[in-house]
Amino acid sequence: MKSIKIFAPATVANLSCGFDVLGCCLDTVGDEMIISLTSEPGVRITKIEGADLPLDTKKNVAGVAVEALLKNCKNEIGVDIEIYKKIKAGSGIGSSAASSAGAVWAVNHLLESPFTSHKLVEFAMAGEKLASGNAHADNVAPALLGGFTLVRSYAPLDVIKLHTPQDLVMTVIHPQIEVKTSDARSVIKQNVTLKQAIHQWGNVGGLVSGLFTEDYDLIGRSLEDVIIEPMRSILIPEFANVKEAAIKQGALGCGISGSGPSIFALSKGMDTAKKVAEAIREVYIKTGLDFDIHISKINNQGVKIIN
Numbered sequence: 001m002k003s004i005k006i007f008a009p010a011t012v013a014n015l016s017c018g019f020d021v022l023g024c025c026l027d028t029v030g031d032e033m034i035i036s037l038t039s040e041p042g043v044r045i046t047k048i049e050g051a052d053l054p055l056d057t058k059k060n061v062a063g064v065a066v067e068a069l070l071k072n073c074k075n076e077i078g079v080d081i082e083i084y085k086k087i088k089a090g091s092g093i094g095s096s097a098a099s100s101a102g103a104v105w106a107v108n109h110l111l112e113s114p115f116t117s118h119k120l121v122e123f124a125m126a127g128e129k130l131a132s133g134n135a136h137a138d139n140v141a142p143a144l145l146g147g148f149t150l151v152r153s154y155a156p157l158d159v160i161k162l163h164t165p166q167d168l169v170m171t172v173i174h175p176q177i178e179v180k181t182s183d184a185r186s187v188i189k190q191n192v193t194l195k196q197a198i199h200q201w202g203n204v205g206g207l208v209s210g211l212f213t214e215d216y217d218l219i220g221r222s223l224e225d226v227i228i229e230p231m232r233s234i235l236i237p238e239f240a241n242v243k244e245a246a247i248k249q250g251a252l253g254c255g256i257s258g259s260g261p262s263i264f265a266l267s268k269g270m271d272t273a274k275k276v277a278e279a280i281r282e283v284y285i286k287t288g289l290d291f292d293i294h295i296s297k298i299n300n301q302g303v304k305i306i307n
């Protein structure tokens with residue numbers, strides 16, 4: 001039996017201006033998984049610790065994603081999956097994506113890499129479809145490719161790995177309230193005005209350019225969302241005050257992580273990211289709500305093997 005233990009990273013999707021297309025990978029927040037190839041064909045989730053999630057392969061995103069991969073293999077293969085959950089489900093930092101991406105990455109590695117990471121994104125998207133009803137790639141792509149990623153097109157799927165400036169550090173606050181991805185989607189109007197679209201695609205271009213040229217001011221100016229944030233931020237307590245506090249402490253930008261309720265702030269340098277964390281903590285302590293705060297550099301590698 002061949003077996004590996006992996007780190008399956010959390011991810012921040014959307015990054016303000018890039019709804020459903022932009023995302024980046026975190027380094028200090030993620031699940032652990034042990035994936036084994038076995039002689040008995042089929043996929044089994046043998047253990048889950050840290051969360052109350054289904055062991056049924058068809059109801060767990062890790063199982064569904066691996067089944068999508070196995071459909072593309074000639075030989076009959078058996079896979080056992082153990083999940084040690086650290087990312088809370090429904091947190092908005094890619095809990096389901098970590099399981100889908102981690103599982104397919106590990107199976108591909110154990111099979112001596114017959115599939116490209118772009119193909120793995122497709123398999124992992126089957127897991128995302130189960131979690132939210134929508135096969136989005138903005139979390140699984142950065143989890144698999146590392147760094148910052150752009151989904152240039154969904155049909156056909158075209159995922160691009162962007163450049164990651166060294167000094168960028170994420171601060172993420174996860175207020176422990178439930179915002180279902182389906183609810184967060186239902187508050188979004190299906191139409192945008194041309195004026196909003198122009199504003200938004202200017203920012204997407206600005207952010208991509210800022211990442212490649214390591215222009216931190218341009219990155220900051222481009223972290224702006226005139227379409228989704230005004231609609232979704234009403235679901236997140238203290239969103240405006242958190243954002244104001246983060247920017248005041250020098251964050252380049254601040255917005256909703258994925259579908260929320262987590263809020264991210266991107267800073268240049270660890271010192272600023274820590275100051276931002278402290279300011280956000282002060283805002284949230286007054287709410288009486290439970291919350292976690294994470295500070296993380298950008299993980300340019302994605303899923304990785306650990307001991």
Ligand code: ADP
Nearest residue numbers: 060061089090091092093094095096099131181
């Ligand atoms: P997040 O934004 O943190 O990824 P989602 O709401 O997109 O959270 O996904 C969480 C949903 O996916 C929950 O309904 C959860 O029950 C389901 N799910 C199924 N399998 C898993 C898994 N292995 N890890 C996390 N969530 C899972």
